[in-house]
Amino acid sequence: MTLADGLALALWVVVAVLITYTIRHYVFTLNRVFGRFRQPYVDIGIADWPTVAVFVPAHNEEKVIGGMLEALLAADYPAERFHIVPIDDRSTDGTGGIVERYAREHPGRVRPYVRTEGKPGKAAALRDATSRSEAEIFLVFDADYLPGPNLLRQLVAPFFDPEVGAVMGRVIPHNLNRSLLTRLLDLERAGGYQVDQQARMNLRLIPQYGGTVGGVRRSALLDVGDWDEDSLTEDTDMTFRMVLRGWEVVYQNRSECYEEVPENWPTRIRQIQRWARGHNQCLRRYAWTLLKSPRHLRFAQVIDGLLLLGVFAVAPVLLVGWALATALYFMGYPIEQGLLILFAVASYSTLGNFAAFFEVGTAARLDGSRNRIRLLPFLSFGFLVNLLAVSRATLSRRSWRAPGAHGPDWQKTERYRGGNGENGR
Amino acid sequence: MVQLEWTGRRAIRAVFLSLLGFLTVVSGLPVLGRTWGRLETWVLGQSGVSVGIDWHSIGIGSVLQIRVPYPLLEGPWPSTSHWLIVGGGTAALLLASFLLPMRFLPARYFLRFVAAVQSVALVYFAFATPPFPYPLPGYIGGLMTVGMAILALVPIALGFGFYIFDHSLPRQILLTVMIVGHLAILLPLQGLVHAILINRFSLLVQPTLFFVFGVLVEVLVFVGFYGWAMSWGGSEIPQDVGTGARL
Numbered sequence: 001m002t003l004a005d006g007l008a009l010a011l012w013v014v015v016a017v018l019i020t021y022t023i024r025h026y027v028f029t030l031n032r033v034f035g036r037f038r039q040p041y042v043d044i045g046i047a048d049w050p051t052v053a054v055f056v057p058a059h060n061e062e063k064v065i066g067g068m069l070e071a072l073l074a075a076d077y078p079a080e081r082f083h084i085v086p087i088d089d090r091s092t093d094g095t096g097g098i099v100e101r102y103a104r105e106h107p108g109r110v111r112p113y114v115r116t117e118g119k120p121g122k123a124a125a126l127r128d129a130t131s132r133s134e135a136e137i138f139l140v141f142d143a144d145y146l147p148g149p150n151l152l153r154q155l156v157a158p159f160f161d162p163e164v165g166a167v168m169g170r171v172i173p174h175n176l177n178r179s180l181l182t183r184l185l186d187l188e189r190a191g192g193y194q195v196d197q198q199a200r201m202n203l204r205l206i207p208q209y210g211g212t213v214g215g216v217r218r219s220a221l222l223d224v225g226d227w228d229e230d231s232l233t234e235d236t237d238m239t240f241r242m243v244l245r246g247w248e249v250v251y252q253n254r255s256e257c258y259e260e261v262p263e264n265w266p267t268r269i270r271q272i273q274r275w276a277r278g279h280n281q282c283l284r285r286y287a288w289t290l291l292k293s294p295r296h297l298r299f300a301q302v303i304d305g306l307l308l309l310g311v312f313a314v315a316p317v318l319l320v321g322w323a324l325a326t327a328l329y330f331m332g333y334p335i336e337q338g339l340l341i342l343f344a345v346a347s348y349s350t351l352g353n354f355a356a357f358f359e360v361g362t363a364a365r366l367d368g369s370r371n372r373i374r375l376l377p378f379l380s381f382g383f384l385v386n387l388l389a390v391s392r393a394t395l396s397r398r399s400w401r402a403p404g405a406h407g408p409d410w411q412k413t414e415r416y417r418g419g420n421g422e423n424g425r
Numbered sequence: 426m427v428q429l430e431w432t433g434r435r436a437i438r439a440v441f442l443s444l445l446g447f448l449t450v451v452s453g454l455p456v457l458g459r460t461w462g463r464l465e466t467w468v469l470g471q472s473g474v475s476v477g478i479d480w481h482s483i484g485i486g487s488v489l490q491i492r493v494p495y496p497l498l499e500g501p502w503p504s505t506s507h508w509l510i511v512g513g514g515t516a517a518l519l520l521a522s523f524l525l526p527m528r529f530l531p532a533r534y535f536l537r538f539v540a541a542v543q544s545v546a547l548v549y550f551a552f553a554t555p556p557f558p559y560p561l562p563g564y565i566g567g568l569m570t571v572g573m574a575i576l577a578l579v580p581i582a583l584g585f586g587f588y589i590f591d592h593s594l595p596r597q598i599l600l601t602v603m604i605v606g607h608l609a610i611l612l613p614l615q616g617l618v619h620a621i622l623i624n625r626f627s628l629l630v631q632p633t634l635f636f637v638f639g640v641l642v643e644v645l646v647f648v649g650f651y652g653w654a655m656s657w658g659g660s661e662i663p664q665d666v667g668t669g670a671r672l
Contacts, residue, residue, distance in 0.1 A: 332558030376652030
C-alpha cells in the first residue's frame with residue numbers, strides 16, 4: 001500500500017463517520033415529521049403534585065436574576081408545594097442584594113442559599129444546595145431564562161412515571177431579532193430541540209437532560225451519586241449517569257422556556273467551546289461503559305449515546321478530512337479514483353451536508369417560522385465558525401485532562417438585559 | 426403536535442416526482458451539453474477570448490451519450506510573476522481578514538480559509554515540477570461532468586427533503602425547475618470563469634477554485650432555493666405562531 005492509498009483509506013473512514021451522522025440527521029428529521037409522538041403526562045391538570053424546589057444557580061447575575069424570580073413567582077403550581085432557591089455563589093455584583101430583597105418580600109417561597117466557600121462552579125453549587133433540600137423534585141434553571149407560567153407543571157408531570165429520573169424542556173431564544181447571529185442560533189436551537197430531542201424521545205433513545213430548563217428526581221439524583229463537582233457540563237454528565245443506572249430521561253417539547261442567546265461571535269465561540277470541552281469530558285468518561293452495553297440498554301440507545309457523546313469530536317475529524325483531501329489532491333491521486341473521494345469531502349461532507357439544512361429547515365417550518373427559514377444558507381457561516389471553534393476546544397488539553405483540585409470555575413455567557421435588579425419589574 | 430401523516434399516497438408522490446424529475450433531467454443532458462457548448466462559444470466571443478471549445482464524451486451505458494464542452498484554454502505552469510501576484514493577493518486576503526470588524530467573524534474565517542488553501546498551493550508550486558496532475562481541460566471537463574450529476578440528483582434530494590411536505594404539485598415542480606434551471610445556466614459560466622482565471626493566473630489558483638469555489642457554490646445555491654421554498658405556506662404550518670405554537 002502506497003502513502004496515497006493509506007491517506008485515501010483514512011479519508012474514506014472520515015467520510016464514513018460523516019455519512020453516519022448524516023443518516024442520523026435524516027432518521028431524526030423523518031421521525032419528527034412522521035413518527036408517533038411521545039409526550040407523557042404533559043396535559044395532566046388535577047393531581048397530587050409532588051413537592052418541588054426550583055434552583056437558580058447564579059454568579060454575578062444582577063442583570064437577569066430579578067426577571068427570573070418574577071417569572072418563577074408567577075408560576076402556576078400549588079404555592080404550598082414549591083419554593084425557589086436562588087443559589088448566590090460568591091457574586092461580587094448586586095445579585096445578593098436582589099435575591100435578599102425577594103426573600104424578604106416572599107418569605108418561605110424564596111429561600112436563598114449563599115455560598116462563600118467550597119469549589120466554584122454550577123455543579124458544585126447545585127450539589128451543596130440540593131443536599132439541603134427535602135423536596136421530591138428538583139428543577140434547575142439558568143438565571144437568564146424566562147419560564148412561562150405553565151412550565152413548572154409541564155416539567156414536573158413526567159415524574160408521575162416512577163421510572164423517569166430527569167426531564168428536559170425546550171429552550172427558545174427571545175432575543176432573536178438582535179443580529180444575524182441570534183437568528184442563526186434560533187434556527188440551530190429549533191433543529192436541536194424540535195427535531196433532534198423530540199425524535200430521540202419518540203424513538204426511546206437518549207434525550208439529553210439540559211441543566212438550563214429541566215429537573216431531576218431527588219431519589220434518582222442520590223442513586224447516581226449526586227452532581228459531579230468536576231464536571232464541565234453537569235447536564236450531559238447527569239444524562240449519561242442516569243441512563244447508565246437505568247433511569248429514563250424525558251424531553252418535553254411543549255415545555256418552553258426563553259433564553260438569551262449570544263449576540264456577538266466571541267461570546268458564541270466561548271459558549272460552544274465550553275460545551276465542547278464538557279461534552280468531550282463525558283465522551284472520555286462514558287463511551288467505554290456504553291460500548292460495554294449495559295443489559296438494560298437497547299442497541300439503538302447505545303449507538304445513539306455514542307453518537308451523542310461524539311458529536312463535538314466530529315469537528316476535528318472533518319478538519320482532518322479536509323487536510324487529507326488536500327494532500328491527496330496535490331499528490332496527484334488518480335483522478336478516476338480520486339475525484340469521487342475528493343468531491344465527497346469538498347462538497348457533500350462539509351458545508352454541503354444537506355441533511356443538516358433539512359433538519360433545521362424542517363424544524364423551523366414545524367415551528368411556524370416562515371421568513372426566518374430563508375436564512376438557511378447563512379447557516380453555512382455559522383457552521384464554519386462552529387467547526388473551527390469546536391475543533392480548537394476539542395484539541396485543547398482542557399478537553400481531555402481531569403480538572404484539578406480547584407474544579408471547574410464558573411463558565412458564564414454574557415448577559416444583555418438591563419440590570420440593577422429591576423429587570424423583572 | 427404539528428406533524429404529518431405518512432401515507433402511501435404521499436410516499437408514491439414523492440418517489441414518482443423524484444424519478445420523473447431524475448429521468449427528465451438525465452434525458453435532457455445531451456441537449457443541455459450542446460446548449461452549454463453554444464453558450465460557452467458565445468460568452469468566449471463576447472469576452473474577447475479567441476479560443477474554441479472541445480468536447481468531453483461520457484456515456485451512461487449504451488443508452489445515453491453526452492458531450493460535455495470545455496474551452497480550449499491552457500493552464501500555464503506558474504511563473505515567478507504569477508507566484509508573486511497570487512502570493513500578494515493571498516497576503517492581502519489574510520490582512521483583510523484581520524481588518525474586518527469582529528461582527529464579520531464568519532467572513533474573517535472564510536477569508537482565512539481561502540488564504541490557507543491558496544498558501545498550500547503557493548508552497549506546492551514553489552517546489553513542484555511539471556506536469557501538474559490535473560491539466561486545465563480535464564479539470565473543467567470534470568467540473569462540468571460533476572455539475573451534470575448534481576443536476577440529475579436535484580429531484581432525488583428534493584424527494585427526501587421537499588416533496589414529502591404538503592406543498593401543491595405546481596409548487597413542487599416550480600422549485601425543481603428553478604433549481605435545475607438556475608444551475609444549468611450557472612455551471613457553464615462557472616466553468617468558464619474558472620478556466621479564464623486559471624489561464625490568466627496559472628495553475629496556482631486551480632486548487633482554491635476547486636476546493637472553495639467548485640461544487641460548494643452549487644450546493645449553496647440549492648440550499649438557498651430550498652430555504653426559500655420551505656418558507657412557502659402549507660397545510661402543516663401552524664397559523665398561530667405565539668406561545669404554544671411550537672408544538
